[in-house]
Amino acid sequence: MKSKPPVSPEERERIFEKQRRDQAIRMQGYRERALAMFLHVCASCSREFSGKRLKELTVHHRDHNHDNNPPDGSNWELLCVYCHDHEHEKYKLAGLVESGPREVAAPSKMANPFDRLDDLLKGKDEKK
Numbered sequence: 001m002k003s004k005p006p007v008s009p010e011e012r013e014r015i016f017e018k019q020r021r022d023q024a025i026r027m028q029g030y031r032e033r034a035l036a037m038f039l040h041v042c043a044s045c046s047r048e049f050s051g052k053r054l055k056e057l058t059v060h061h062r063d064h065n066h067d068n069n070p071p072d073g074s075n076w077e078l079l080c081v082y083c084h085d086h087e088h089e090k091y092k093l094a095g096l097v098e099s100g101p102r103e104v105a106a107p108s109k110m111a112n113p114f115d116r117l118d119d120l121l122k123g124k125d126e127k128k
Helices: 009-027 030-037 051-056 081-093 117-127
Strands: 057-061 076-080
Touching (some): 030 057, 057 081
Antiparallel strands (some): 057 076
């Protein structure tokens, strides 16, 4: 197995510059802006999030329009992943989304091992 050739200083600087540029773009995203504006607390269940668990805190668009991202954050609230899912489910159940409530499929007809038990028992009694 061959080792990789060492990275030149120019290549290393190019890689670091790309990382800095990508981070700046991410920091302009609404999630990072919302995390900078609001306390790291779920607006629904009031649980606090920090460290590794911060990834469980999501940005919910109050009007459900992900393109509506005002600079003051007035359309956002931070919700934990569980409360966020619950909020979207309530929205679906209210009939405000085209998909609407999910339809539950009828239970499938499964084989019943006791289906013919009566017939078998009657047949056994008749043979006596």
